[in-house]
Amino acid sequence: MNFQEAHDNFLNWxxxxxxxxxxxxxxxxxxxxxxxxxxxxxxxxxxxxxxGDIDLKLAEGxxxxxxxxxxxxxIKTANAYMITLRSFLxxxxxxxxxxxxxxxxxxxxAEQRQVEFLTEEELQKLFTVPDTSTTIGKRDxxxxxxxxxxxxxxxxxxxxxxxxxNLDTKEFAVRGKGRKIRVVYLTxxxxxxxxxxxxxxxxxxxxxxxRHNIHHDNxxxxxxxxxxxxxxxxxxxxKKYALKAGILKNISAHTLRHxxxxxxxxxxxxxxxxxxxxxxxxxxxxxVYTHVTNPKLKQMHHKFMK
Numbered sequence: 001m002n003f004q005e006a007h008d009n010f011l012n013w014x015x016x017x018x019x020x021x022x023x024x025x026x027x028x029x030x031x032x033x034x035x036x037x038x039x040x041x042x043x044x045x046x047x048x049x050x051x052g053d054i055d056l057k058l059a060e061g062x063x064x065x066x067x068x069x070x071x072x073x074x075i076k077t078a079n080a081y082m083i084t085l086r087s088f089l090x091x092x093x094x095x096x097x098x099x100x101x102x103x104x105x106x107x108x109x110a111e112q113r114q115v116e117f118l119t120e121e122e123l124q125k126l127f128t129v130p131d132t133s134t135t136i137g138k139r140d141x142x143x144x145x146x147x148x149x150x151x152x153x154x155x156x157x158x159x160x161x162x163x164x165x166n167l168d169t170k171e172f173a174v175r176g177k178g179r180k181i182r183v184v185y186l187t188x189x190x191x192x193x194x195x196x197x198x199x200x201x202x203x204x205x206x207x208x209x210x211r212h213n214i215h216h217d218n219x220x221x222x223x224x225x226x227x228x229x230x231x232x233x234x235x236x237x238x239k240k241y242a243l244k245a246g247i248l249k250n251i252s253a254h255t256l257r258h259x260x261x262x263x264x265x266x267x268x269x270x271x272x273x274x275x276x277x278x279x280x281x282x283x284x285x286x287x288v289y290t291h292v293t294n295p296k297l298k299q300m301h302h303k304f305m306k
Contacts, residue, residue, distance in 0.1 A: 001097055003039070003049045007032050010091045021179055023155070031084035038062045051092055051099045059085060059105050075110040082107055115288055116249055117258040123148065125245040126238075136212050138197040140237055143209055143229075145193050147253060150184040151260040151278050153177075154231045154253040160208040161224075162198065167191045176279035184277065261289045 011029055014020040020028075036046045038061070062085070066078050082105055089102035118126065127144060131137035147157060156174045165172040170186040186194070194208070203210070210227040235252045242251050249255070257278070264274050275286040 001051055003036065003046045003051055003054075006051045006092060006097065007036070007088075009095075010088050013091060019179060021177075027080070028084050028087070031081045032088060034066075034081065035062055035085060038065050041065070051097060054089070054100045056100060056104050059100060075108045079107045079110065115258045115262075116251060116255050117262045118247070118249070118251065118255060120263075122245070122247050122249075123259060126241055126247060129241045129244045132196075135197070135200045138193070138200050139209055139212065140241065142190070142193040142197040143234060144238060144241070144256060145190040146186065147256040148260050149187040149190040151257050152184060153257065153279070154234055157209070157253070158229055158231055158234065161206040162208050163206070165194070165208065167195055174279075178281065180279060180281075182276065182279045258289075261286070265289050 010032075011025060014028060015025050039046045039049055042061075059082075063078060063082055066073055066081060086102040086105050089100055089105070092099045093102065127141060130141040130144075132141055143157065146152065147154070152174065153176065156176055160174075164174075165186075167186070170188065170191045171183055172186075173181050173183050175181050197209075201210075205227050206224045207228040209229050211229060211233075214227070231253070238251060238253050238256070242249070261274055261278060264277070265271070271283065271286055271290070274289070275283050278286060280286045
């Protein structure tokens with residue numbers, strides 16, 4: 001089977017059979033397109049090239065090409081491309097199509113991930129910056145408190161609509177990575193801030209959080225997706241408030257998710273429970289927080305080191 005035919009079949013399998021998210025399919029498409037371009041750069045016609053001719057030398061050459069012209073990419077990014085290639089090869093294996101064994105491709109061992117989080121004092125500073133006398137200020141503090149009280153990923157937050165959340169029970173279901181559904185919980189304070197923000201709005205739009213750089217005369221003709229906030233906007237907004245609060249850490253929206261996890265851990269929450277609330281597929285991912293802060297080790301140190 002030629003590469004392009006296998007490529008198209010694989011993406012269709014991901015979308016229809018595996019029910020992967022649109023974002024995942026887009027990423028796999030981008031990575032395999034890059035592999036196709038690598039073939040073309042080496043005078044290999046991807047339309048006549050058969051997947052049976054993929055060997056380890058070709059795969060490693062593709063990995064090396066990611067650093068072409070001294071381009072700096074992270075180990076995580078390089079591994080993501082090779083994970084896509086391995087997934088493609090696993091698909092071929094499942095279909096009984098001869099090609100390189102996916103287990104032949106090793107990933108680069110990455111350094112242990114560092115987690116940036118905010119202390120209780122820093123959180124208090126951050127949350128006092130927005131001007132809550134304005135609609136935008138009400139929105140911004142509601143966004144930050146919502147992430148911090150639920151541990152939502154930024155993509156999960158931006159996809160929220162008004163009818164997705166129950167501000168009375170202060171809990172709602174969210175579809176996370178791998179299309180898995182989990183329940184998250186709002187604090188009373190976060191629910192109150194969201195209510196305050198929504199009561200200040202005079203629009204028909206579905207998204208829970210929207211842009212407000214609009215003329216009210218045009219509000220009735222605006223479409224939901226044009227008004228929905230992007231992940232880049234929210235990250236930029238949080239960075240702006242952090243600078244105003246005098247917080248020198250390089251933070252993002254994900255920092256509030258990390259802060260949610262570390263706050264739970266510091267207060268004695270069970271790691272399995274934190275895993276479920278964060279929507280991590282593996283406990284290994286959640287265990288990174290135990291390296292950030294371990295109250296038992298701190299207590300031991302205080303006990304014996306006078």
